Every structure is written in C-alpha cells, then in structure tokens.
Amino acid sequence: MTIVVTGATGTVGRLVVRQLVDSGRKVRAVTRGGAPFPTPIEVVRADLDTPESLTSAFTGAEALLLLCRPATALDVARLAERCGVRRIVTLSSIRAEGERDAPYHLAVERAVESVDVAWTHLRPGMFAANLLGWAEAIRGTGVVREPYSAAAQTPIHEADIAAVAVAALSHDGHAGRKYPLSGPQTLDKPEQLAAIGAGIGRALRFEEISPDDWRARADSLPGFVQDLLLEIWTGSAATPEPVLPTVAEVTGRPARTLAEWAADHAADFGGDPR
Ligand SMILES: NC(=O)c1ccc[n+]([C@@H]2O[C@H](COP(=O)([O-])OP(=O)(O)OC[C@H]3O[C@@H](n4cnc5c(N)ncnc54)[C@H](OP(=O)(O)O)[C@@H]3O)[C@@H](O)[C@H]2O)c1
Incomplete structure (x- = not known):
C-alpha cells in the first residue's frame, strides 16, 4: 500500500x-x-x-x-x-x-x-509546537511574558496527531469520522511553562503583560494572527478547553503530556537532545 x-x-x-x-x-x-x-x-x-x-x-x-x-x-x-x-x-x-x-x-x-x-x-486543537514561540525566551532569561495567563488550553504533541493520521491512513474503520484531538491536560499558561520546565529540567517563570505590550513585542506576527491568538486566549481564559479522549481511543495509547513533548524538543529550548 x-x-x-x-x-x-x-x-x-x-x-x-x-x-x-x-x-x-x-x-x-x-x-x-x-x-x-x-x-x-x-x-x-x-x-x-x-x-x-x-x-x-x-x-x-x-x-x-x-x-x-x-x-x-x-x-x-x-x-x-x-x-x-x-x-x-x-x-x-x-x-x-x-x-x-x-x-x-x-x-x-x-x-x-x-x-x-x-x-x-x-x-x-493547539499544537504543543506553537510553544516553540517561547523557545528564545526560555533559552535566554527563562522568563516568558504574555497576556492572558489564565488561558487554559490542551496542547497536543505532533506525534499524537501523526499517530491518529497513520491509523486513519492505514486501516479501515475510520471512514466518515471527524476526530477532534487534544493533549491529555488542560493547562493555563504558567502551567504550560512549568510543564516545559519539568520536561527540560529547568525552573522557568511566567510574567503576565498587557495585550498591547504583547502586540508590540510580537510584531513579527501578522496582525490577523495576533488578533486570532488574542481571541483564542480570551476564549480559553473564560472557558478552559476540555481534554478529549480521541487520541487514546484511536491509537490505544494515552496522549503524550506537554512535559514529554518538551523533553522531545529539549534541544530547541537549549537543553541536551534526547
Ligand atoms: N498550529 C496549530 O495550533 C494548529 C491547530 C489546528 C490545526 N492546524 C493546522 O495544521 C496545519 C499545519 O500543519 P503543520 O504545522 O504540520 O504544517 P507546517 O509545519 O506549517 O508545514 C506544512 C508543510 O506543507 C508544505 N506546504 C506548504 N504549502 C504547500 C503547498 N502549496 N503545496 C504543497 N506543500 C505545501 C511545506 O513543505 P515544503 O516547503 O517542503 O513544500 C511545509 O513544510 C495547518 O493547516 C493548520 O491550520 C494547526
């Protein structure tokens, strides 16, 4: 095949x-x-x-x-x-x-x-890989500054999205299915940073800044992307994203945690590759 x-x-x-x-x-x-x-x-x-x-x-x-x-x-x-x-x-x-x-x-x-x-x-939903946007700050001071610290999302390891894709590409039984996919934990931003810290073995600190300050620092992102992110963060601060069971149901294995993802990307965050 x-x-x-x-x-x-x-x-x-x-x-x-x-x-x-x-x-x-x-x-x-x-x-x-x-x-x-x-x-x-x-x-x-x-x-x-x-x-x-x-x-x-x-x-x-x-x-x-x-x-x-x-x-x-x-x-x-x-x-x-x-x-x-x-x-x-x-x-x-x-x-x-x-x-x-x-x-x-x-x-x-x-x-x-x-x-x-x-x-x-x-x-x-949110790729854990989006958090590579924090890599420069983590490699440098270890302090990440963003608005909406309460934004609670369910970052998913790209390997889990891939595993569901492989199942659906390789086997019958997935036709006509829409698979909503999430990671295994709902984490606000300081919790996401702590999970990355746990994965790479470093203490990291989150500092809340205003949306306007963030826009000024994030000027490499197009305006519509900034708008979309702020909308997603506002929404997930008000209503935390739910954990979905699909990865485990389709692959037969629990979804990987954010700390596992960070360990897989340790080199990006200035640590030793594993
Ligand atoms: N980031 C998130 O949180 C998130 C959440 C939900 C859904 N998504 C969706 O996930 C998708 C992105 O997945 P990803 O992050 O794995 O992709 P990615 O890292 O952005 O890479 C996409 C690849 O597609 C290729 N590509 C781009 N335009 C192409 C074209 N016109 N024809 C053929 N190949 C093309 C490029 O490869 P070459 O340069 O080698 O051609 C590129 O490496 C997007 O549709 C996005 O909306 C993302």
Whole structure:
C-alpha cells in the first residue's frame, strides 16, 4: 500500500512519514522544494496550489494525507479520486466549524466529502509546537511574558496527531469520522511553562503583560494572527478547553503530556537532545 503525505516536511507530516515507514508502509512524501528524505521514502516534488503537479504522486497510491489549501482542495480531491486514491485524511482544525475559521478548513473537508473516497478529518486543537514561540525566551532569561495567563488550553504533541493520521491512513474503520484531538491536560499558561520546565529540567517563570505590550513585542506576527491568538486566549481564559479522549481511543495509547513533548524538543529550548 502506497500512502501519499502532503506537508511532509512540516511539523505533523514529518512524523507521519516516519511512523508510516516504521510500520512498514510505502510512503510518497510531497514537498515543493525537493527536501531530502532517506530511502526508501519516495519524494515527489509537487505543489498543492497546482493540482496537476500531484498526478504522479497520486497515481497508484491508496491513501492521502491532505494539508488544507482551500482554493485548490476540490481539484486536488477530484484528481486523487481519478487516480484511484481510496482514502483521504485531512489535517483540519478543531475550529473548522467555528465562525472565525470558516470557510478555511471546512472548505477542504467539504471538498473531500464531495468526491467518492473514504474520508477522515483530523481536527486538532493547539499544537504543543506553537510553544516553540517561547523557545528564545526560555533559552535566554527563562522568563516568558504574555497576556492572558489564565488561558487554559490542551496542547497536543505532533506525534499524537501523526499517530491518529497513520491509523486513519492505514486501516479501515475510520471512514466518515471527524476526530477532534487534544493533549491529555488542560493547562493555563504558567502551567504550560512549568510543564516545559519539568520536561527540560529547568525552573522557568511566567510574567503576565498587557495585550498591547504583547502586540508590540510580537510584531513579527501578522496582525490577523495576533488578533486570532488574542481571541483564542480570551476564549480559553473564560472557558478552559476540555481534554478529549480521541487520541487514546484511536491509537490505544494515552496522549503524550506537554512535559514529554518538551523533553522531545529539549534541544530547541537549549537543553541536551534526547
Ligand atoms: N498550529 C496549530 O495550533 C494548529 C491547530 C489546528 C490545526 N492546524 C493546522 O495544521 C496545519 C499545519 O500543519 P503543520 O504545522 O504540520 O504544517 P507546517 O509545519 O506549517 O508545514 C506544512 C508543510 O506543507 C508544505 N506546504 C506548504 N504549502 C504547500 C503547498 N502549496 N503545496 C504543497 N506543500 C505545501 C511545506 O513543505 P515544503 O516547503 O517542503 O513544500 C511545509 O513544510 C495547518 O493547516 C493548520 O491550520 C494547526
């Protein structure tokens, strides 16, 4: 069985490729840039914004992990169907049906549902990898400054999103399912920082700052991303995000904690790689 992974150099896709290879699957990794992958991974240079470039990736493949690109999703899904792909798993979002998101991830989900393939939508919440945004402060002073310390989210390890993707790409029984995915703990920001500290063996400190001060420091982020983050933090300070059971239900293993994630990324935070 050949499985096509788009976004194969990305946070989640990279681990999907690795886990598929470890489970003995044949993998075609799609990249726009021809990034190197070790044998036996087949690399296909293609661009989701140019659907026809994916023809050779899809031909003879059974399953596809699809990164969301709404503008071309319908053409990509139709091409996959024509090429004989039987399963499409989307890397969507827990916010797919939220007003703020629409119609980004939802447009891709609907495009995939409109063709004759078995589909599964992965709907993760906050990636733990977003906390790499704290890495510079942690490597430096060990003090992280942000607004909305009470924002309580459920960061998920990218390896757990990948494990659910691998199950849905490789096995029957996931067709027509929408999987909301979270990490195993609801943690406010000081608790997230403490978990990272535990994972890398350092004491770290959180300092609350005003949203305006944060905007001034976060000027490398586009304004709409700043707006979205502030909205998510306000919302999750008022209503903490719930822990969802899906990772354990689908994979048969508990979701990895944030401390485990931090230990896996110790080098990013200035510690020794494990
Ligand atoms: N971060 C979060 O908290 C969060 C939460 C829920 C959902 N999500 C969703 O997760 C997805 C991002 O996943 P990720 O973080 O694993 O991705 P990522 O690290 O941002 O990487 C995505 C990869 O996709 C490839 N890519 C980008 N544009 C492409 C195109 N036009 N055609 C083909 N490949 C393209 C790039 O690889 P090459 O340069 O090698 O082509 C890139 O490495 C997004 O859709 C996001 O909305 C994120």
